[in-house]
Amino acid sequence: MTQISQSPAEAVIAALRPILGERLSVNDAIRQQHARGEDTTAPTTPDAVIFAETTEEVSRILALCHQHGVPVTPFGAGTSLEGHVNPVRGGISLDLSRMDAIEEVSAEDMDCLIGPGVTRQLLNDHLRDQGLFFPVDPGSHCTIGGMCATRASGTNAVRYGTIRENVLQLEVVLADGRVIWTGSRARKAANGYDLTRLVIGSEGTLGVITKIRLRLHGVPEAMSAAICQFPTLADAVNTVITTLQAGVPVARMELLDEVQMEACIRFSKLEGLAAAPTLFLEFHGSEAGVAEQAETVQGIAADHAGSNFAWAREAEARNRLWKARHDAYWACIALKPNHRGIATDVCVPISRLAEALLGAKEDIEASGLTAPIVGHVGDGNFHTVILVDQADPTALDRAWALDRQIVHRALALGGTCSGEHGVGIGKREFLEAEHGPEALAVMRSVKQALDPKGILNPGKIFRN
Amino acid sequence: MTQISQSPAEAVIAALRPILGERLSVNDAIRQQHARGEDTTAPTTPDAVIFAETTEEVSRILALCHQHGVPVTPFGAGTSLEGHVNPVRGGISLDLSRMDAIEEVSAEDMDCLIGPGVTRQLLNDHLRDQGLFFPVDPGSHCTIGGMCATRASGTNAVRYGTIRENVLQLEVVLADGRVIWTGSRARKAANGYDLTRLVIGSEGTLGVITKIRLRLHGVPEAMSAAICQFPTLADAVNTVITTLQAGVPVARMELLDEVQMEACIRFSKLEGLAAAPTLFLEFHGSEAGVAEQAETVQGIAADHAGSNFAWAREAEARNRLWKARHDAYWACIALKPNHRGIATDVCVPISRLAEALLGAKEDIEASGLTAPIVGHVGDGNFHTVILVDQADPTALDRAWALDRQIVHRALALGGTCSGEHGVGIGKREFLEAEHGPEALAVMRSVKQALDPKGILNPGKIFRN
Numbered sequence: 071m072t073q074i075s076q077s078p079a080e081a082v083i084a085a086l087r088p089i090l091g092e093r094l095s096v097n098d099a100i101r102q103q104h105a106r107g108e109d110t111t112a113p114t115t116p117d118a119v120i121f122a123e124t125t126e127e128v129s130r131i132l133a134l135c136h137q138h139g140v141p142v143t144p145f146g147a148g149t150s151l152e153g154h155v156n157p158v159r160g161g162i163s164l165d166l167s168r169m170d171a172i173e174e175v176s177a178e179d180m181d182c183l184i185g186p187g188v189t190r191q192l193l194n195d196h197l198r199d200q201g202l203f204f205p206v207d208p209g210s211h212c213t214i215g216g217m218c219a220t221r222a223s224g225t226n227a228v229r230y231g232t233i234r235e236n237v238l239q240l241e242v243v244l245a246d247g248r249v250i251w252t253g254s255r256a257r258k259a260a261n262g263y264d265l266t267r268l269v270i271g272s273e274g275t276l277g278v279i280t281k282i283r284l285r286l287h288g289v290p291e292a293m294s295a296a297i298c299q300f301p302t303l304a305d306a307v308n309t310v311i312t313t314l315q316a317g318v319p320v321a322r323m324e325l326l327d328e329v330q331m332e333a334c335i336r337f338s339k340l341e342g343l344a345a346a347p348t349l350f351l352e353f354h355g356s357e358a359g360v361a362e363q364a365e366t367v368q369g370i371a372a373d374h375a376g377s378n379f380a381w382a383r384e385a386e387a388r389n390r391l392w393k394a395r396h397d398a399y400w401a402c403i404a405l406k407p408n409h410r411g412i413a414t415d416v417c418v419p420i421s422r423l424a425e426a427l428l429g430a431k432e433d434i435e436a437s438g439l440t441a442p443i444v445g446h447v448g449d450g451n452f453h454t455v456i457l458v459d460q461a462d463p464t465a466l467d468r469a470w471a472l473d474r475q476i477v478h479r480a481l482a483l484g485g486t487c488s489g490e491h492g493v494g495i496g497k498r499e500f501l502e503a504e505h506g507p508e509a510l511a512v513m514r515s516v517k518q519a520l521d522p523k524g525i526l527n528p529g530k531i532f533r534n
Numbered sequence: 535m536t537q538i539s540q541s542p543a544e545a546v547i548a549a550l551r552p553i554l555g556e557r558l559s560v561n562d563a564i565r566q567q568h569a570r571g572e573d574t575t576a577p578t579t580p581d582a583v584i585f586a587e588t589t590e591e592v593s594r595i596l597a598l599c600h601q602h603g604v605p606v607t608p609f610g611a612g613t614s615l616e617g618h619v620n621p622v623r624g625g626i627s628l629d630l631s632r633m634d635a636i637e638e639v640s641a642e643d644m645d646c647l648i649g650p651g652v653t654r655q656l657l658n659d660h661l662r663d664q665g666l667f668f669p670v671d672p673g674s675h676c677t678i679g680g681m682c683a684t685r686a687s688g689t690n691a692v693r694y695g696t697i698r699e700n701v702l703q704l705e706v707v708l709a710d711g712r713v714i715w716t717g718s719r720a721r722k723a724a725n726g727y728d729l730t731r732l733v734i735g736s737e738g739t740l741g742v743i744t745k746i747r748l749r750l751h752g753v754p755e756a757m758s759a760a761i762c763q764f765p766t767l768a769d770a771v772n773t774v775i776t777t778l779q780a781g782v783p784v785a786r787m788e789l790l791d792e793v794q795m796e797a798c799i800r801f802s803k804l805e806g807l808a809a810a811p812t813l814f815l816e817f818h819g820s821e822a823g824v825a826e827q828a829e830t831v832q833g834i835a836a837d838h839a840g841s842n843f844a845w846a847r848e849a850e851a852r853n854r855l856w857k858a859r860h861d862a863y864w865a866c867i868a869l870k871p872n873h874r875g876i877a878t879d880v881c882v883p884i885s886r887l888a889e890a891l892l893g894a895k896e897d898i899e900a901s902g903l904t905a906p907i908v909g910h911v912g913d914g915n916f917h918t919v920i921l922v923d924q925a926d927p928t929a930l931d932r933a934w935a936l937d938r939q940i941v942h943r944a945l946a947l948g949g950t951c952s953g954e955h956g957v958g959i960g961k962r963e964f965l966e967a968e969h970g971p972e973a974l975a976v977m978r979s980v981k982q983a984l985d986p987k988g989i990l991n992p993g994k995i996f997r998n
Binding site: 176177178179180181201220221222223227231232234235244248249250251252254255256257258259260261262263264265267268270271272276287288289290291311314315316317319354355356358359362366417418419420421449450451484485486487488489490491492493497501504505506508509510511512513515516517518519520531 | 640641642643644645665684685686687691695696698699708712713714715716718719720721722723724725726727728729731732734735736740751752753754755775778779780781783818819820822823826830881882883884885913914915948949950951952953954955956957961965968969970972973974975976977979980981982983984995
């Protein structure tokens with residue numbers, strides 16, 4: 071047997087095949103499925119896809135890849151919007167979706183221990199009988215491992231925090247196969263460097279997350295939703311600012327601009343609503359508490375020209391409202407047949423939100439493209455879904471140009487290029503402008519310290 | 535002029551003196567004041583104390599110290615309980631207490647930009663007229679820079695989080711004098727490695743914090759306090775667990791054991807209360823909301839044999855109650871003349887809290903020492919104040935032995951050696967047991983990457 075012409079990836083595949091059997095695949099269709107997420111980046115196929123099932127396997131795989139210098143790109147549900155899962159330098163796509171065990175739930179500690187492949191829907195279905203829930207909700211069918219890797223958040227962050235605030239501990243396999251636990255199961259700890267937060271948002275470039283201990287929350291006694299419409303975006307934003315200052319513990323506070331509302335009204339058949347800037351709100355608490363919160367916000371909204379304030383106390387009406395919000399992306403797509411959507415994702419200090427939004431709207435208008443706006447406005451985070459005509463060869467470039475304009479304005483206003491989708495490939499070009507060369511150099515030095523051979527998700531976060 | 539016999543520290547002092555004038559001091563009394571914090575570690579004097587006033591100065595000082603390999607130990611208010619500020623290898627004690635400017639407060643963004651020498655009292659006094667407050671309250675006259683460095687928390691963390699959740703950005707001077715900004719002013723960001731959280735809790739070993747952008751909170755419309763007594767610690771703990779599960783947004787929830795209550799009753803002349811396990815509670819919200827919260831908790835307490843439930847709605851009565859809680863340490867000291875107190879600080883998953891507390895009480899009893907217990911029980915964090923007879927040469931060693939027992943039990947129960955006081959010198963011996971050698975090796979590799987010459991607060995967190 072000669073191995074002279076064997077590439078490093080081939081060597082790893084040959085060593086792992088006897089152990090993993092069919093869970094190591096070089097099948098074209100499977101490799102294509104792992105070539106990109108839900109974004110418009112150029113697909114890049116891995117040499118092989120491995121469906122890992124245990125921490126020990128991940129450790130063994132990484133140790134071998136480290137030895138041979140073979141890139142490893144973690145893969146969850148493939149819902150990335152910024153190219154995180156593209157194996158841009160080939161190697162192994164490490165699919166963790168089968169590591170989906172809910173190993174422990176503690177009602178007393180209000181925490182749980184799960185595999186990275188557990189989705190938030192799976193977890194919340196499991197928790198339903200126990201009076202507990204996991205609040206972080208990016209709205210997609212993502213895995214919680216992927217949410218940790220990209221520092222995800224979503225609609226509930228204004229009250230419950232992002233994934234960052236809801237993770238107690240991580241089991242992480244390092245580049246060379248060593249396995250560590252970060253943090254502490256205790257609710258708080260001043261016990262050395264915060265490796266949990268270092269790994270959260272590191273996008274698979276510092277280690278592979280193999281277990282997660284999450285904080286859970288008690289299901290509130292009562293929930294109610296409300297909707298309110300405004301003549302201008304600024305009125306809606308000022309309602310949000312005043313609500314936050316008043317300390318109303320709003321659970322969700324979402325802004326849809328008039329274009330997005332028009333799309334939602336059509337797509338979700340919402341009645342009695344105008345195509346105007348609109349806030350979708352949700353309140354959690356006691357029966358009396360949610361009523362009081364809704365009244366307070368109604369009063370604040372009225373001070374800012376809000377109208378059509380409507381409550382939905384029953385689960386059915388509430389779910390219909392939030393389904394319309396969650397379907398916002400599909401409502402956008404339905405606006406224009408044969409178009410696809412590119413999601414932008416900036417976040418600014420809330421005092422600059424109206425400016426960022428109005429500026430984005432001007433840019434959209436100047437671009438000639440259609441791009442509804444929807445935002446997690448309590449955090450200062452908003453998305454546009456830029457609709458790209460798949461038949462127009464110039465449309466994609468114009469869409470990226472528009473995205474860049476929106477990002478650069480957000481940076482100029484003291485904001486960030488990514489509120490919750492992460493850096494991946496798509497936002498790398500903005501990192502130096504956002505952080506400065508020295509802070510970026512610190513990030514690189516941490517990367518170098520933890521992954522000296524650069525095998526973990528190469529080509530992400532950093533440009534080289 | 536000959537410089538042959540000049541030590542590295544002398545070289546740095548000579549270079550800085552013309553720039554800093556009297557703000558660089560080699561005065562014995564000033565060096566002694568910077569030899570330790572409020573703990574019982576052996577004092578170690580620096581070669582010089584520098585009272586820095588600007589980021590540029592800190593940058594220049596670090597660049598010089600880096601060049602000459604001179605240790606730098608940051609110093610704030612000197613309230614450390616774990617030896618953080620001891621310049622164990624001499625060099626420069628970098629006193630940041632004069633960097634106490636409140637540079638910006640934004641009511642709209644509910645944030646502020648401050649120097650590291652600002653204390654929480656100074657900040658809250660400044661904010662009083664603006665309807666905003668900074669909730670993290672370790673109870674001492676510490677600086678917020680020191681709180682960031684040690685990942686401090688205190689009585690409000692159960693509702694408002696620790697300092698970790700309340701910092702948006704840091705300006706940090708790196709070991710070689712480079713200056714970076716971490717994070718983003720946006721409320722959330724998925725924009726690369728979380729350098730903010732990496733620096734928080736790094737105890738001055740990765741960089742010197744020179745500016746802090748903090749999240750602020752709206753002053754609640756209403757606040758009320760309550761107190762409730764229990765026959766056993768387990769009853770009190772179960773009341774806390776049920777309250778958290780019910781989602782009652784308690785702002786403070788503090789447990790005092792019967793020894794601590796006896797001390798407080800005597801010291802603060804509390805009337806109508808027994809020397810029994812007691813919860814001190816505080817509720818924030820609307821008028822109706824705090825009333826509802828108090829009623830809910832009263833009901834839960836009654837289910838767990840709680841008695842003497844008493845409310846304090848007026849500010850005066852509420853302040854008297856919380857003054858008694860804040861004076862708990864002094865009440866302990868007053869129990870035994872000529873004793874000093876050693877504060878322990880463990881945190882466990884809340885399901886194990888009763889076990890940790892009862893185990894600690896057994897250990898205390900077996901030790902023959904007096905050690906009241908007080909805890910931030912909503913987080914699973916508790917302190918004992920071990921009273922040490924200053925005339926008894928064996929007492930200090932027995933106190934440390936007791937501390938070790940309490941820590942080892944907390945670790946065995948899945949907890950941490952430090953809930954909020956940090957590692958410093960005092961907790962270094964437990965870090966490997968808590969994190970394992972590999973995770974500790976990761977921390978060391980990060981330290982090596984950011985401070986290759988080891989000049990920043992050497993001898994802290996890591997044993998060597």
